[in-house]
Amino acid sequence: MLMLLLCASAPVRGRLPAWFAIAPLPALAAAVGAGQGETLTLGHSRFALRFALDTPGALLLGTAALLWLFAGIYAARYVRGREDADGFVVCWFMTLTGSVGVFLVADLIGFYLMLAVLSVGASGLVLQGDGPEARYAGALYLGVALLAEAFVLGGLVLLAQATPGGSLLIRDAAAALPGSPWRDATLLLLLVGLGMKAGMVPLHFWMPHAYRAAPVPAAAVMSGAVVKASVIALVRFLPFTSHAAWPQFGIPFAALGMFGAFYGVAIGITQLEPKVVLAYSSVSQMGFLMAVIGMGLAAGDPATVVAAAYYAAHHLLVKGTLFLAVGVVALTGAGSLRLVQVPTAVIALGLGGLPLTGGALAKYAAKDLLSGDLASWLAAASSAATTLLMLHFVRCLGAMATTHYNARAPGPFRGAWLAMVVASLAVPWVLYLRIPVGWLPQALAPAALWSALWPVLVGAVLALGWSRWGKTVPSVPVGDIGGLLRGMQRGGARAARIAVCTDAFVRGWSVSCLTLLLAALLFGGLLAMAV
Template identity: 35%
Template sequence: MTATPDSGLHTALLAATLLAPWLALAVLAFTRATGRALLLPLAPVAALLAALVLPDGTALTAALLPAGLSFGMDATARVFLLPAALVWTLSGWLACQLRPEQARSPLFAALWLLALAGNLALILAQDLLALYAGIALMTFAALGLIVFERTAEALAAGRLYLVMMMLAEVALFVAIAALVTDAGGDTRFDAAATRLPGPVLALLALAFGLKLGALGLHSWLPRAHPVAPVPASAVLSGVMIKAGILGWLRLVQPSADTIGSALPPLLVVLGVAGALYAALRGLACRDPKVLLGWSSVSQMGLLTVLAGLALITGEPAIAAISVLVIHHGLAKAALFLGVGLLGAAAGRRRTGIWIGLWLPALALAGAPATTGVLAKSALDLAVAATGQGAGLTAALHLTGLASALLMLRFLWLTRGTPAPDTAQAPAVGRYPELPWLLLLGAVLLLPWLLFQGAPVMAAAATLSGQAAAALPLAVALPIAVAASRWPGATQRATGLRRYRPSFGFRAKNVPAGRPLAFHLAVWERHLHAWRLIGRAVVLVTLALGAAIGLGLTR
């Protein structure tokens, strides 16, 4: 095809999107502290522009890249790139305002830019090698952001994150190596997706399930995300966590083999169980950031459900994934950034921030007139496409109720967040709320604008759709009010936080009369124990070695 001036400009913009974080890294050492902080919000600007104007099919030619790497824009990349670029830009801007001394740190800026570079690369990747390189770079740069505060909690969370992500990287590497070998060196997605034997599919499910935080593979997520600096928490939970579902969409397509297997129902069951379990665990939290971490696990459960449905129905489930990726990415980033602002504000400014938190919280709760209605309608359409989803629909209504209770609990906790000590509070910028307010505007309007004319818009705009969205919140409100007035609720929550069981399941370790949340906390601490995680890593590593040695993945 003959190149046109427009196609040349499009290719240049795509190249600028990928190179901007690396150029920012190159000039990092030659800029002053103030200029160093400005690199954080400026580096993703090209990506934001690319998501808005680049047509599908724009690609970098092979002559510009090392052999085996290709990047380009398509419909899937756009769905992930737009919220990612917006959240990275506004979170970087808020980092300059909320913690200027931190944003000026060369180490923080370098880690931020490396994670951004990996995130953009994996979103725009058009082949297996580019996808793996982007995931690996983002994963290990994110480790530095998680442990950046160097607290005991951050270092412990970082160790857990590192072990589980190493396991994911090994599983993904083996799967990709098997796919490339079986395809005769062809690294294109469409070539790989047609060759997915059972062991390779299992490896991909393990790798992407760990990245996503699916039930049983989630223990790193509620510990790692809350301990990072607030802007890093926003991009971790709002953007980077979606790498698992993006990889799944790229490599796993509906086929007769997957539809006839046990994998789709297994993913659906795990997703529903994860959404409910994480919501119950989050209700026992007293730290808003930890609660938001559990909320992310719950929302990733819904994406796990859609990953299973995508193997059966194809397009309806994929469309629902697109809605949830944008809806959750914007709302969760706004919640994390709002918590950070709330901890640095006082007086009327503090009250205004808390009121602003209601918008993304109600959106995640699925309240009427919010983008949560779009997400709920998309889920309903994906389930309806299966032709036999009555039981699953009821289960998803239950997860909607749990999410509504979780967000009401979050609003209650943030209402009592202590005001900062003005004598010891770090300096903040003059208008730290401005990037957050822009993000709130995106939460309010952007998903509605992006899905105009789509079937999900028609379903969400009906009176019945709005009424169905109001039901979980209407049920959750009286439950939340009753729970807040229950005698001794505060003391039980405080006791739960102090409790540290041993690593053995013994009856004497479980006091009588404890609520369900207490028993869930005991179980979760066992999942976090190094004894269990270490054994799991050894067993899976041995299984991978046996699979390679016996040629089962070929």
């Protein structure tokens, strides 16, 4: 936030890209070393902002800080020599401030403030792309974000009304939610608003446009860290306790999320641009994560909180790594392509649950929440579908390599990507050993390894078949059902032009005088009748 304030000075702003990688270090230090349960208060009385750290917050804050650190190295090299770098710098620090803030904030007002800062900054990052597509994507992102935040704001107001003693702390509001007279309305508003922020179908269409238009480092942090604001909000605002099971909300939410998990794959495999494929992969993965949260809400299972946060932390690392890989491959020739493609393929298959990767641990952590016969089979099918989509992504990624055989991406690009590869492989194991999410010997048992492996094998077979016969399937336009907005946009533009012309005509001097004269005569006639 201090660096964001320093952006007001033009000479200082020009030097701030060198600090992109330093800005997230305090957040990383807090996630690793700060005591949980303690509250930091800034301000006084009811205008104070309160910050605290719990297990899900530490998980997401630490992994997000790692992504912001290495993506910052990439971004600093990306903006070097750009004449229009000022906007990127301001939006980068604004988005970083909101991203760190939502994981730390402990009160309702602070959460909404940080969410707003995050949305405005992220829409600005999308606008840093090139051409009219970036302007459309930025406007679409901001419009959906504001609509989602309107639902969230309504839910927060009802939460505050139901919290005893006038407390605005999130933990007090969540504890008071089961007994709230507006419980169902509050829950519905929060699920709708935060589901939209997570990119749930059918209001997911902003995601492919935004990730496609945004510069590579911006797309990396948006797909990894920014979208996780909805996850931390859901696990903090909803009371996952055995006496507060809500299947009437959890089951439909889980069903919609699982539908999105398959829908994202179905549309993603028709795309050829790697960034768009990754965007639909995020639609799929966030849908699966929402299904996990929905099932936990339906069962009132307290284990949902840590399991969902761990799954989200793994997805954060992997998706950031894959977007950075897109930027590296675009500047890499065939001579060095395999050095990038092979690690990227391993990381990508981790999303499908490839054994001995963080993805396998994440899916095993969520296994008990999807323990029913139908839910477990849908989870396995989702893993196979994700494997199919990720292998399709790797194939599309290889096709975008530069034509210069010996070309290599700049050192900061390759270094940032390679560091994220290491983090994606190592950090999930470290976290699994340190947090109460599962027992490692059980996750490494032969039965667990086989249950993770066979969906990946099925997905690989499907990918082989798709590479041969999928070329006959037409490509779905980017944004799929969001294309309907284009027609509405044209109609709205025509209506706006008519309104502007009408307003200009009415504001004319002669028309205004005549209108006032008629109003005066009408008013005088009414008075006469009254007398």
